[in-house]
Amino acid sequence: xxxxPARTLVTSALPYANGPIHIGHIAGxxxxxxxxxxxxxxxxxxxxxVCGSDEHGAAIxxxxxxxxxxxxxxxxxYHEEMQEAFRGLDIAFDHYDRTSSEEHHAFAQxxxxxxxxxxxxxxxxxxxxxxxxxxxxxxxxxxxxxxPKCGHDGAYGDQCEKCGSALSPEELIEPKSTLSGATPEWxxxxxxxxxxxxxxDWLRTYLEEGKLDGEDHHDAAAWKSHVLGxxxxxxxxxxxxxxxxxxxxxxxxxxxxxxxxxxxxxxLDAPLGxxxxxxxxxxxxxxxxxxxxxxxxxxxxxxIGKDNIVFHCIIFPxxxxxxxxxxxxxxxxxxxxxxxxxxxxxxxxxxxxxxxDYVEDFxxxxxxxxxxxxxxxxxxxDAEFTWLDFQSRVNNELADVLGNFVNRVFVLxxxxxxxxxxxxxxxxxxxxxxLLDLMSTTPDAVGTAIERYRFREAxxxxxxxxxxxxxxxxxxxxWKVAKTNPERAADILHLALQVTANAAILLAPFLPKxxxxxSEALGTAGLxxxxxxxxxxxxxxxxxxxxxxxxxxxxxxxxxxxxxxxPELEGMxxxxxxxxxxxxxxxxxxxxxxxxxxxxxxxxxxxxxxxLTVRTGYDERTVVSGIAEHFSPEEVVGRKVVLLANLAPRxxxxxxxxxxxxxxxxxxxGLRFVTPDEGAEPGDxxx
RNA sequence: GGCGAGGUAGCUCAGCUGGUUAGAGCGCAGGAUUCAUAAUCCUGAGGUCGAGAGUUCAAGUCUCUCUCUCGCUACCA
Numbered sequence: 001x002x003x004x005p006a007r008t009l010v011t012s013a014l015p016y017a018n019g020p021i022h023i024g025h026i027a028g029x030x031x032x033x034x035x036x037x038x039x040x041x042x043x044x045x046x047x048x049x050v051c052g053s054d055e056h057g058a059a060i061x062x063x064x065x066x067x068x069x070x071x072x073x074x075x076x077x078y079h080e081e082m083q084e085a086f087r088g089l090d091i092a093f094d095h096y097d098r099t100s101s102e103e104h105h106a107f108a109q110x111x112x113x114x115x116x117x118x119x120x121x122x123x124x125x126x127x128x129x130x131x132x133x134x135x136x137x138x139x140x141x142x143x144x145x146x147x148p149k150c151g152h153d154g155a156y157g158d159q160c161e162k163c164g165s166a167l168s169p170e171e172l173i174e175p176k177s178t179l180s181g182a183t184p185e186w187x188x189x190x191x192x193x194x195x196x197x198x199x200x201d202w203l204r205t206y207l208e209e210g211k212l213d214g215e216d217h218h219d220a221a222a223w224k225s226h227v228l229g230x231x232x233x234x235x236x237x238x239x240x241x242x243x244x245x246x247x248x249x250x251x252x253x254x255x256x257x258x259x260x261x262x263x264x265x266x267x268l269d270a271p272l273g274x275x276x277x278x279x280x281x282x283x284x285x286x287x288x289x290x291x292x293x294x295x296x297x298x299x300x301x302x303x304i305g306k307d308n309i310v311f312h313c314i315i316f317p318x319x320x321x322x323x324x325x326x327x328x329x330x331x332x333x334x335x336x337x338x339x340x341x342x343x344x345x346x347x348x349x350x351x352x353x354x355x356x357d358y359v360e361d362f363x364x365x366x367x368x369x370x371x372x373x374x375x376x377x378x379x380x381x382d383a384e385f386t387w388l389d390f391q392s393r394v395n396n397e398l399a400d401v402l403g404n405f406v407n408r409v410f411v412l413x414x415x416x417x418x419x420x421x422x423x424x425x426x427x428x429x430x431x432x433x434x435l436l437d438l439m440s441t442t443p444d445a446v447g448t449a450i451e452r453y454r455f456r457e458a459x460x461x462x463x464x465x466x467x468x469x470x471x472x473x474x475x476x477x478x479w480k481v482a483k484t485n486p487e488r489a490a491d492i493l494h495l496a497l498q499v500t501a502n503a504a505i506l507l508a509p510f511l512p513k514x515x516x517x518x519s520e521a522l523g524t525a526g527l528x529x530x531x532x533x534x535x536x537x538x539x540x541x542x543x544x545x546x547x548x549x550x551x552x553x554x555x556x557x558x559x560x561x562x563x564x565x566x567p568e569l570e571g572m573x574x575x576x577x578x579x580x581x582x583x584x585x586x587x588x589x590x591x592x593x594x595x596x597x598x599x600x601x602x603x604x605x606x607x608x609x610x611x612l613t614v615r616t617g618y619d620e621r622t623v624v625s626g627i628a629e630h631f632s633p634e635e636v637v638g639r640k641v642v643l644l645a646n647l648a649p650r651x652x653x654x655x656x657x658x659x660x661x662x663x664x665x666x667x668x669x670g671l672r673f674v675t676p677d678e679g680a681e682p683g684d685x686x687x
Numbered sequence: 688g689g690c691g692a693g694g695u696a697g698c699u700c701a702g703c704u705g706g707u708u709a710g711a712g713c714g715c716a717g718g719a720u721u722c723a724u725a726a727u728c729c730u731g732a733g734g735u736c737g738a739g740a741g742u743u744c745a746a747g748u749c750u751c752u753c754u755c756u757c758g759c760u761a762c763c764a
Contacts, residue, residue: 221704226758229691233759237690306692306758336692337758344757375712376700381693382757389699392713400726408723415722457701460711467712474720474728482722548724606688606762626764653762663764671764 006297007046009327010037011274013304014054014099017078018063021085022352023385024338024345027373028305030091032335032455035374036301038092038509039450042529048292050277052097053079056251057266071250075100081356088359089366090512095281099252099269104276108269109255111323112244116256120322121192121244128247129184131177143175143184189247191262192254196239199318203239206328207231207313212321218330222452224380226306227334231313239314244268271316274302275326293326302332309334333453336378341386341565351565353385361561367511368394368550374459374510387561391553399550401463402503405470406518409496410546412473416482421497422490423539432495435472438465439502443532446506455510462506469499494539497522501536505529514549521546591646592662592686593617594676600633606653612636612661614643617683624657630671642674642686 013029015021021030033049040047055075064071079098086093097104115121129143177184206212207228210220220228244265245254251263263269275293282289292298302312312332320326338345345352358369372393376383413419428436442465449458473496482489501524508515519525521544524536595614603609608626610633623643627636642662649658663671676684 226692230759231691233690237760310759339757381700384699386699389713393699395724396713399724404724404726406723408727410723412722454701460701463712470727471729473722477720477722479722550724552724603762604688608763610764624763626762628764630764652764657764660764 004045005299005330006295007048007292008040008299008301009278009292010040010047010049010301010303011277012049012051012093013302013308014052014270014273015082016057016059017053017055017075017082017098018057018060019078019347021082021355022345022347023355023358023369023373024340024352025305026089026091026355026369027338027377027383027385028335029303030086031089031370031373032333032377032453033303034091035455035458035509036303036450036453037094038512039447039529042505042508043447044528044530048278048281049094050097050274050281051093051095052099052273052277053082054266054270054273055079055098055100056263056269058246058248058250061248061250072100085355085359089355089369092512095277095284097273097277097280099273099276101276101280103280104269104273105252107276107279108252108264108272111272111275111319112252112264112268113255115319115322116192118322118324120194120319122195122241123190124193124241125188125190127186128189129175129177130187130189131182131184133177133182143177190259191243191247192245193241194244194268194315194318195241196314196318197241199321200235200239202321203231203314203317204235206317207235212328217328223331224333224453226336226380227309227313227332230306230309234310234314242315267311267315268319271311271319296327298327299330300327302329304332304334306334306336331453336380336382338373338376338378339382339384341562342384349566353561353565357564364513365551367513368398368553370510370512371398371459374455377455379454379456387558391555391558394550395552397463399552401470402466402507402514403549405466405473406500406546406549408473409469409493409500410521410543412478413493413497413543416478416486416489417493419543421537421539421541421543422494424491424494425487427491428495431472431476432491435468435495435499438468439499440533442502443506443529447529450509459510462503462510465499465506466503469496469503472496472499494537497537498535501527502532505532505536517546517549520544589646590644593643593645594680594682594684594686595641595643595645595659595661596682597636597639597641600636602628602633603653603655609653610636611655614641614659614661615682616643616645617681621658622655623659623661624652624655625661627661627663627671636673639673640676640680640682642676 010033012033015025030051037047037049053075055071060071060074064074067074075098083096086096099108175184176182202212206217207223208220210216210218242265245259245262245268246265247261248263249261251266252269253259254262254264278292279289282292293300304312309332312329312334317328320328340351340353343351359366362368368390372385372390375393375397376385376389413421416422442461445461446458449455449461473492476492478489478492478496481492500518501522504515504518504522504524505527508519516525519527522537523541523544527536593616595616597612598615598620599613600610603611603624606628608628610625610628610631612623612625614621614623644660644662647658647660649656651657662674664674676686
């Protein structure tokens with residue numbers, strides 16, 4: 001790998017076309033990539049940035065059924081909406097594609113076949129649920145039933161959303177197909193698996209040392225520690241086989257005879273979308289796409305959020321290497337998560353700042369959001385966005401430092417030099433020289449930080465030049481000097497203008513709108529990055545008119561935005577949807593009783609479990625309950641509770657649990673006992 | 688329980704391969720100034736660098752133990 005790659009291919013995580021984009025997404029994978037790419041473009045490097053909608057997967061079909069529409073309609077809607085959000089924040093991909101395109105299907109199939117031919121997969125036949133009414137195999141998410149863990153009656157085959165536990169479909173109590181409501185049957189199906197354990201050795205070398213096939217591949221030290229840490233954790237834990245196909249009808253069909261009703265697993269399908277997108281971009285431009293994915297002088301960078309690390313650093317590299325013709329990532333600068341006003345961002349609770357809403361509420365003010373997000377980007381650890389912080393950064397830094405500096409320079413030039421760039425004598429004082437020095441070193445400081453994916457630091461450096469400009473004006477006082485020494489005053493303003501023009505270039509990756517307004521007004525539009533560091537504006541150049549760059553964010557705006565967070569409906573909660581209809585008989589099957597907790601102790605080796613001894617009035621029994629994180633043993637002894645008494649006994653962590661204690665799970669993420677009213681005694685039947 | 692990442696000024700965070708009095712921005716106090724969006728500039732207060740032990744001539748920076756937060760994972764209501 002040479003110091004400077006011949007070209008760079010940048011990707012941002014394909015957003016899932018199942019919901020709108022929020023600032024967490026932007027700060028995680030799109031804004032950093034946008035800054036990085038704008039910088040490289042400004043340096044006139046060969047760079048291509050691709051992205052696209054990830055439009056397959058069970059969640060989308062499930063949602064389509066729920067909304068009584070088609071998967072196509074869902075993905076079409078979000079494909080458009082997401083692009084609108086990106087455009088509104090000036091996130092400027094070279095190409096934005098979608099995985100449901102014909103080209104992608106064809107390419108993904110071709111890629112799959114190649115892997116098949118190379119023996120990358122193992123074929124395994126397993127029992128799987130089949131819906132006899134809809135005549136299809138059921139993906140895990142299409143099966144609903146009682147959760148074996150918490151008893152919650154709407155658990156999915158892969159996960160119970162109530163208790164968060166990972167499940168496999170056969171564990172469900174009374175499983176039902178969510179498609180037809182029918183009871184599914186066991187049938188054999190054949191799926192292709194990726195045996196990842198085969199790849200542990202070279203992956204370790206690739207990640208830890210940056211070496212591939214015995215050659216230097218990338219600088220492993222340049223990777224973020226949390227990215228490497230996660231990968232190490234996965235590999236050390238032993239990599240498992242993972243199914244690369246699914247029985248589903250929405251996705252890229254498996255191109256093998258007899259594989260009707262099977263599609264590629266979205267996690268095989270989606271990253272290949274990067275390649276398809278590049279091919280489509282190249283076709284559009286009439287250039288050859290292959291160097292971007294196959295030439296060793298290309299640098300491949302994936303921008304993602306931390307939830308995607310394992311796929312981009314382990315699974316996708318395995319696929320690429322097995323294929324053999326493609327480059328592996330040179331860096332995956334994953335960001336951590338962005339929290340919001342003290343809580344994690346949550347789509348279902350509407351605890352999010354939606355990109356689309358921001359663009360509507362703050363029309364034309366994309367730079368403000370970009371600036372704030374770049375300032376607090378979760379580069380090494382989770383970060384937090386608050387509207388008060390947004391206000392203070394916009395007002396104190398953008399408006400007061402940058403906006404005001406620019407305004408001072410323009411007003412002074414207007415007043416003392418008729419709005420034209422004054423000439424300079426070339427007689428620089430020590431103070432001038434210090435500023436000139438800073439001006440000449442800042443581009444490199446900013447650029448180096450960007451190339452190291454340290455965007456906050458880069459922005460600090462760029463703003464540092466502006467701060468120095470303010471200091472310079474305040475201390476040199478050209479408005480005073482002009483009265484006694486007009487030549488000196490001209491020098492000062494000339495230099496201040498050079499600083500402004502430099503700032504326009506350096507800030508452009510972060511604040512594209514502002515930067516172009518500035519460089520237009522200064523007559524320096526279109527100058528590349530490498531021009532920065534020196535004099536840019538020329539004597540006599542008339543300045544354009546410049547509006548106030550940044551309006552202050554008012555307290556009212558802050559309050560308005562804060563009040564938008566959370567559930568939208570007055571008095572109504574946005575909770576998980578009601579389950580499908582049940583029958584009286586099914587209810588009758590449950591034997592609910594009042595019981596009293598006699599004793600409680602923690603189950604050793606488990607964080608969440610309490611072992612309870614309860615009195616039912618007719619016996620005493622042991623119940624294991626996953627409430628240890630919410631209640632101490634002392635707190636629960638003596639309580640009257642509601643017990644599901646006839647639940648099949650189950651061995652949990654070595655202890656046989658005979659029944660289940662009912663709890664209400666509350667909005668704050670806690671649990672509350674369901675307690676019978678005064679007078680109810682152990683053994684009382686609940687019906 | 689296992690693994691990973693964090694715990695640094697009131698707030699948001701930097702501190703690379705250990706080395707002079709631990710930094711930035713905001714906030715706060717005092718002052719200067721008026722060209723400018725009541726903006727700007729200077730000065731100052733403020734930190735036992737989560738706790739404890741160890742290695743070293745020297746530790747925020749390395750090792751161990753403990754503790755708290757976040758994430759993945761296991762057990763799981």
